[in-house]
Amino acid sequence: MDVMDRIQQQVDSAAIVLYMKGTPQFPQCGFSAKAAQTLTSTGVKFAYVNIFEDQEVFQNLPAFADWPTFPQIYFNSELVGGGDIIVEMAEMDTLKGEMEKAAEKFTISNNKTP
């Protein structure tokens, strides 16, 4: 499968997907660590992809949504932004609500198309 199709499949596979360097338990970059911590702190479930485990995704993700840096966070298959945006949303107290909304939307659309 083409790498862009694979990325599309990954962002479609969960309500919230974090692309990061390392894992939430063992992050390998401070910016990825901060993004994972911030998402975790909401208590809302999210999926993650360790870009170091997939060189092809690592190299092609910046072109996928025209975003040059990591981490990247997707809600309902759409890029929300990088780590700074997630942290900013948490500070404005909108992050948890947006994540819950994304999770709800994901559940509804997946029940319609089993």
Place this chain on the structure above:
Amino acid sequence: MSDIKQHLTEQLQTALSPSHLQVINESHNHSGLASESHFKLIVVSDYFNDLKLIERHRFINQLFKEEMAHIHALAMHTYTPDEWQMKNGAPDSPKCAGGSKS
């Protein structure tokens, strides 16, 4: 002032006429030898009034498309003058462990 820092500052001044602008070289916080690898921007501009956060970041990513090839990290904090007044400061950037160098 270092070359890259000055360059980033001038570009942002020209593009966004910010009412408040800080370009902070955070490279000393990080692993590796590069002395101009990590920067933090704090930009307050009227231009952001009608833009969502992702659109503001996209604008700056676009502005520094070529520079991004040489900079390891560019933390961005973008505010409208109203948001900046309510907020009074930008959060600290996390320490980077140099993950991309592995």
